[in-house]
């Protein structure tokens with residue numbers, strides 16, 4: 273491959289259908305599935321676009337997530353700042369596995385199921401507020417962000433009154449266009465905020481996640497105060513922004529595919545499957561899957577050398593037709609559970625049971641509770657987050673049949 277045809281990474285979705293991964297992934301998968309790409313600082317890295325290769329790289333013992341490794345391939349100047357703040361997500365085993373095991377009990381299916389009734393009540397309150405305000409309104413602000421932010425705050429023990437503050441700082445951190453200075457500033461502010469939260473838990477034995485972590489791990493000397501702040505920051509970020517983008521983009525995808533929406537409305541039993549398919553189809557984790565080789569190894573017939581940067585875009589795997597037939601088709605009945613949207617290997621998403629449950633609760637109620645739900649602006653004017661670490665929507669102006677929604681709400685109340 274000559275220097276001239278080495279493509280730049282990250283690639284953007286704005287060149288094609290906004291629901292689809294960048295079109296280059298398909299071209300490369302067909303012509304050069306293991307290829308060289310150029311990063312913002314001129315450095316090159318390997319990029320993998322086949323489902324099987326992505327899984328092989330993400331689970332290979334010679335592959336490292338350590339951003340302190342001097343060869344780690346950062347994607348933007350801001351990335352270098354935010355990823356250097358090392359949560360356990362940027363550690364390798366065994367220290368990564370030890371920390372992950374400490375947090376795992378908070379995310380088991382049993383623990384998350386116990387939260388379901390509370391989350392249903394939260395959704396009811398959010399819907400009631402939306403009905404009170406009336407259409408049109410921005411679904412991102414009033415539902416997509418409001419729900420996961422409230423859930424993350426309650427789970428972690430953070431005061432929801434601060435949501436606008438931390439949401440705005442995290443938005444800078446996740447914007448691939450932000451400068452290193454802007455990211456450093458936003459990072460410092462959000463870390464100072466989380467530091468106060470962590471401090472407030474000392475000596476209190478609070479039942480929330482951060483409270484329990486401080487009591488059981490920090491006050492016992494097992495985990496440092498600094499590490500607790502960094503990990504709590506990761507959980508606050510991962511706990512709200514990801515699911516928020518899925519709710520917004522998932523709603524839009526279903527509005528644009530009304531036959532799929534009608535299927536889940538007619539058969540709510542299909543919703544868990546539809547959630548998996550939406551996760552696959554939309555793959556909001558668009559800048560995830562970046563690693564460095566810590567030893568020489570071979571993958572897909574290629575020799576990778578220690579120190580090589582590895583770009584493993586899970587969206588490319590989710591649209592590989594050797595893994596999912598007609599991947600460009602949104603089909604809520606397909607078997608999509610093998611998707612890579614939550615990652616793969618040792619760093620696979622810790623919060624996936626919670627994200628799944630929130631998404632299931634939203635998509636099994638939203639269209640029933642807001643009859644006639646539709647976007648309030650032309651599709652071309654919708655603000656897609658082409659340049660964010662997590663893909664999604666900046667806003668989603670929607671409207672609905674207000675009278676019918678009030679009637680459904682009254683019926684619900686009468687049944688409760």
Ligand code: HEM
Nearest residue numbers: 361510511514515518557560613614615619621622623627
């Ligand atoms: C739709 C929602 C979500 C998506 C698409 C998502 C996606 C991901 C992905 C792709 C990874 C792996 C990153 C990598 O390999 O470098 C990851 C890791 C992680 N996620 Fe999620 N996530 C979601 C929701 C959540 C939620 C709700 C939480 C917690 C409240 C959470 C907490 C985490 C944590 C702690 C890790 C690091 C795990 C480790 O390194 O061992 N995520 N997530």
